Amino acid sequence: MSQQPSSLKIENLHVGVDGVDILKGVNLEIRQGEVHALMGPNGSGKSTLAYTLVGHPKYEITEGQISLDGTPLNELDPNERARLGLFLAFQYPVTIPGVRVADFLRTAVTNIRRPERRDGEELMSLREFRKELLGTMQQLNIDQEFARRYLNDGFSGGEKKRMEILQLAMLKPRFALLDETDSGLDSDAVRVVSEGLSKLSGPHMGVLIITHHERLLEFNRPQYTHVMLAGRIVETGDASLAHELHAHGYAGVRERHPDAAAEEQAAKIQETAAN
Numbered sequence: 001m002s003q004q005p006s007s008l009k010i011e012n013l014h015v016g017v018d019g020v021d022i023l024k025g026v027n028l029e030i031r032q033g034e035v036h037a038l039m040g041p042n043g044s045g046k047s048t049l050a051y052t053l054v055g056h057p058k059y060e061i062t063e064g065q066i067s068l069d070g071t072p073l074n075e076l077d078p079n080e081r082a083r084l085g086l087f088l089a090f091q092y093p094v095t096i097p098g099v100r101v102a103d104f105l106r107t108a109v110t111n112i113r114r115p116e117r118r119d120g121e122e123l124m125s126l127r128e129f130r131k132e133l134l135g136t137m138q139q140l141n142i143d144q145e146f147a148r149r150y151l152n153d154g155f156s157g158g159e160k161k162r163m164e165i166l167q168l169a170m171l172k173p174r175f176a177l178l179d180e181t182d183s184g185l186d187s188d189a190v191r192v193v194s195e196g197l198s199k200l201s202g203p204h205m206g207v208l209i210i211t212h213h214e215r216l217l218e219f220n221r222p223q224y225t226h227v228m229l230a231g232r233i234v235e236t237g238d239a240s241l242a243h244e245l246h247a248h249g250y251a252g253v254r255e256r257h258p259d260a261a262a263e264e265q266a267a268k269i270q271e272t273a274a275n
């Protein structure tokens, strides 16, 4: 019996932040096993889409729908979405001093695997968890010592990325959204994500990579590349589109979509006036 791959569907999504319309009708479908790249100039709405997908309270859906295998997600909180198999690696990961990597992961993994668990109830067995954690760390070439560190506290760029990949490996989401910032990522950090992701992705996982780093896509070749401009996906192509954008930038995209380019310009002027 063959099972249908899961599908994460975004239909006519409009999102506002503090009363300002940011996303203006995004359509996108990601199936398990597919790798999608999302590109676009700064401020086009890529991170807004990622945060909206995982249910960040600041991002208000004003129209349209997000669904997973037909189940609407719009009203679900971030934990419920995570339990359904959605994972977001943040562009700017949080620091939680006093919480060790291993403890954080044990809680996160237990919550995902035992959706009925209430706060304060027992976590998965320490023995079972440690065995799985150490095995996964070995597979990803992450030093065992890392599990004893405090979460993101004093982590280098590369270590934050290791944490991201380790979370991904332990949580085994059906859909992984990676929002990779340009700034502050040295080549070591890019390699960590790039290699880690290529080890983890496969038929069971759908991936959306937001990145300006060509190297990340080299090892994780997208079947689809989407270009966002002024809150809409204006073009979709294959891996060669990502390559073209890396090589030549967005001038061509703006030329091909003058209406969106004009909206982008207008939003910039508004923003400057507001500040």
Ligand SMILES: Nc1ncnc2c1ncn2[C@@H]1O[C@H](COP(=O)(O)OP(=O)(O)OP(=O)(O)O)[C@@H](O)[C@H]1O
Pocket: 017, 018, 022, 040, 041, 042, 043, 044, 045, 046, 047, 048, 049, 058, 271
């Ligand atoms: N929390 C917020 N409050 C106010 N405006 C916001 C907020 N988040 C995003 N915006 C605005 O929404 C627009 C889209 O921002 P977003 O961060 O989604 O862009 P991006 O495509 O991820 O850009 P980058 O490539 O720089 O990461 C920008 O104009 C930004 O100023």
Ligand SMILES: [Mg+2]
Pocket: 046, 047, 048, 091, 179
């Ligand atoms: Mg962003």
